[in-house]
Amino acid sequence: MATKPTLVLTWEVKAEPQRVFDALTQSRHLDRYFATKASVDLQVGGRIAFGEGEAGKFLKVAVPRQIVFTYTHSRLGFDTEVDIQLVASFPLGGTRLRLVHKGLDPKQVNADTAQWVELRWKYLAAALTAYLAGDKLAGFDAWKADLSTVYAEKF
Numbered sequence: 001m002a003t004k005p006t007l008v009l010t011w012e013v014k015a016e017p018q019r020v021f022d023a024l025t026q027s028r029h030l031d032r033y034f035a036t037k038a039s040v041d042l043q044v045g046g047r048i049a050f051g052e053g054e055a056g057k058f059l060k061v062a063v064p065r066q067i068v069f070t071y072t073h074s075r076l077g078f079d080t081e082v083d084i085q086l087v088a089s090f091p092l093g094g095t096r097l098r099l100v101h102k103g104l105d106p107k108q109v110n111a112d113t114a115q116w117v118e119l120r121w122k123y124l125a126a127a128l129t130a131y132l133a134g135d136k137l138a139g140f141d142a143w144k145a146d147l148s149t150v151y152a153e154k155f
Contacts, residue, residue: 004019006104007118011125015132017086020095021064024084032129034053047048051120056082071101075113080104097125 013020023029030038035050042061049055053074060068067107070079079082081104089096104114 006114007099007101007105007121009099009121009125010096012092012094013129013132014090014092014094016093017064017088018129020086020097020132021067023132025061025067029131033127037055065129073117075116078081078103078107080087099125 013021023033025040025042028037028038029042030050035054036049036052038048040046042047042058044058044061045057045091046058046061048069051073054071055073056069056071056079058067058069060066060080061081066084068081068083071082072079080101083100083102085100087096087097087098090092099119101117104117106114109117
């Protein structure tokens with residue numbers, strides 16, 4: 001039985017899919033706008049770690065169209081699944097992203113944790129959009145300083 005998605009975010013950025021894919025999957029980019037000490041082994045079975053205690057394992061890598069990985073954090077205590085799809089949005093010359101986070105069962109995740117996860121992904125959307133536009137960001141420090149809600153209000 002398939003797990004129903006419990007969080008779906010869709011947004012557009014003004015950058016081609018390969019550039020967006022690289023920003024999502026390369027440590028040097030993630031460290032600039034989303035995380036601290038990001039670690040990425042971009043291959044099926046490879047690990048990804050970012051933020052403070054966020055980690056996962058790649059289940060699918062389709063450059064530059066899709067990444068699927070398990071996701072866990074100490075707030076969750078169990079693996080969930082994140083699927084990020086990238087589609088070129090012509091004629092705008094940009095990319096449409098669709099992030100689906102599966103496995104956030106309300107029977108297993110309390111409301112505060114679910115809200116934290118949603119804000120974290122909304123922060124990713126806003127921070128990635130700003131980063132690709134060349135805007136200066138506070139990076140992961142903004143998240144730690146609880147500016148995540150400021151970014152999240154854009155989505």
